[in-house]
Amino acid sequence: MSNTVQLCTFRLGELSLGIEVGRVQEVLRYQQMTTVPMASSSIAGLINLRGQIVTAVDLRQRFGLPALTGGDGPMNVVVRVDGDISSLLVDEIGDVVEISADDLEPSPPTLRSPARDLVRGVYQLPNDLLLLLDVAQVLDFDAARAVQRDESAANFQTTTDCNRSLS
Numbered sequence: 404m405s406n407t408v409q410l411c412t413f414r415l416g417e418l419s420l421g422i423e424v425g426r427v428q429e430v431l432r433y434q435q436m437t438t439v440p441m442a443s444s445s446i447a448g449l450i451n452l453r454g455q456i457v458t459a460v461d462l463r464q465r466f467g468l469p470a471l472t473g474g475d476g477p478m479n480v481v482v483r484v485d486g487d488i489s490s491l492l493v494d495e496i497g498d499v500v501e502i503s504a505d506d507l508e509p510s511p512p513t514l515r516s517p518a519r520d521l522v523r524g525v526y527q528l529p530n531d532l533l534l535l536l537d538v539a540q541v542l543d544f545d546a547a548r549a550v551q552r553d554e555s556a557a558n559f560q561t562t563t564d565c566n567r568s569l570s
Contacts (some may be wrong), residue, residue: 406504410526412479412533416468417520418518419531421500426482427536430496433476434459443544447492452459456562457481459490465541466518484539492543500533502526507535 410421411430435446436459447461459479463471471477477492507524514522518534521541526533 407498408504409501410533410535411480413478414495414497414567415462415466415493415494419460419497419528419533421526421533422480422482422491422536422538424499426484428481428483428488431479431481431490434479434490445544449475450490452481452490454490455488457488459491459492462541463492463494465477465521482534482538484542487542491538491543500528502533507525510534511520522553 407500409424411427411468412419412421414420427528431452434450434452436450438448439446439458445461445464447459450457450459461477463469463477471494477494478496479490480493480496481488500566507528508527509524510519510522511525521537523537524535527533
């Protein structure tokens, strides 16, 4: 008997993403947020979830996508990681799908950063490619800052090399 996994699916622009159902606490419509001064640009704000203050993470920002325009605002996928609760802002909620764990494939090498760092693998669906989100990595802002520093350093080095060759 094949080992199966249930995934809560959602859309983020053209991307289809999934999270293990066991990590999802609940799914909510857009909630009013309080902004957090001087927080990472990926932190959309704080929401009050029945008296508990929850950090709302803008997944579009984390994936380097443009901001969502129009509509009723993003949906909240409230997740639990290591006892902490956070909300992931997504464009729309999909279905719960059951997939064989054996069918998880590595992320394609064409997947560019930052998505490459936030995805654990992919599932081929009949009409789509479902990216398995690494929730712990999405919520690891120290790693995100390190990646941004590395990319900035690489861009600086490339610019410096180009300037030298033009001289």
